Amino acid sequence: MTNVTTHKPPMWFLVISIIALIWNLLGVFAYIGQAMMSDEVLKQLPEADQEMYANLPSWYIGAFAIAVFAGTIGSLLLVIRKKxxxxxxxxxxxxxxxxxxxxxxxxxxxxxxxxMIIIVGMALVWLANHATKKGWLS
Incomplete structure (x- = not known):
């Protein structure tokens, strides 16, 4: 058993963690909206967009899903203060x-x-690392 000492983080940490959770939940909704787009909605888009959505590689769709779901889980882990x-x-x-x-x-x-997506992602990784070093996460 390890003896880990955690310290209570400042209030701004919780506020930023909750904002990060909301940000990532918006990403989840964007992913679900794209993944569940009906043929009727797709046909209302400009022809170039229809072609783009039809030809997205599966690895891209997988990366999108991993990015938003992992971001949401990671932000939730910040809120509940887990390393x-x-x-x-x-x-x-x-x-x-x-x-x-x-x-x-x-x-x-x-x-x-x-x-913006890359900057926020980098900032959240930095924040999690900083919070770990400060002993705010267990």
Whole structure:
């Protein structure tokens, strides 16, 4: 049995963790919306978007799912102050990097959200690491 000492984190840590959880839940909803898109909704999109959605590789869809679900779980782990948050958020970041690579360099579809997703992912990995070092997570 290990003897781990944890310290109570400052209030801002909990606030940021809850905001991160909400951010990642929005990603889950975006993934579910894309994954469950009906043919009727798909047909209402511009033809170029229809073709793009029809031709997304399965690894991209998997990376999207891993990024948002791992991000949500990792953020929840931050809220409940568990060290596993770092590893789960790192997995989320790696999946998001793969996903954004495809969007930017293959589909050439970068927008303002692309760097924002990467920056938030990196910040959450840093926060989890920082919180672990400070003894806020057990």
């Amino acid at each position: 596993w948050a770092f590893h789960v958020l790192l997995i989320s970041l790696i999946a998001a990097l793969a996903q954004m690579y495809y969007l930017v360099f293959v589909l050439k579809m970068a927008n303002a959200m692309t760097p």
